[in-house]
Amino acid sequence: MPANNALYYNPQKFPSFPPMLPNQFTNDEYASFLAWWKADGVASHIITSHLAPHVLSIIPPDEDNGNPCTTHITLTALHDALGLVDYPHAAVLKE
Numbered sequence: 001m002p003a004n005n006a007l008y009y010n011p012q013k014f015p016s017f018p019p020m021l022p023n024q025f026t027n028d029e030y031a032s033f034l035a036w037w038k039a040d041g042v043a044s045h046i047i048t049s050h051l052a053p054h055v056l057s058i059i060p061p062d063e064d065n066g067n068p069c070t071t072h073i074t075l076t077a078l079h080d081a082l083g084l085v086d087y088p089h090a091a092v093l094k095e
Contacts, residue, residue, distance in 0.1 A: 044068070058082070060073060
């Protein structure tokens with residue numbers, strides 16, 4: 001962080017979205033697609049693995065195209081329903 005506590009751009013503070021696969025995709029595009037979903041699955045597991053069952057019920061179901069609900073959608077749903085803002089608030093949701 002800058003010494004003067006100025007705001008700075010941090011790309012990790014912004015959600016990412018799954019890459020779109022064109023009809024005719026390359027091996028690299030497919031590998032990028034799989035890597036994104038794998039990383040998103042790990043993040044989702046970290047977020048949801050210790051939530052109580054009644055809190056898990058808030059998370060939206062999988063998308064119509066068969067893809068799982070993204071971590072960004074999960075966090076947004078939890079925030080909208082429960083108003084979570086920091087760790088102490090979130091800690092009460094654990095089993």
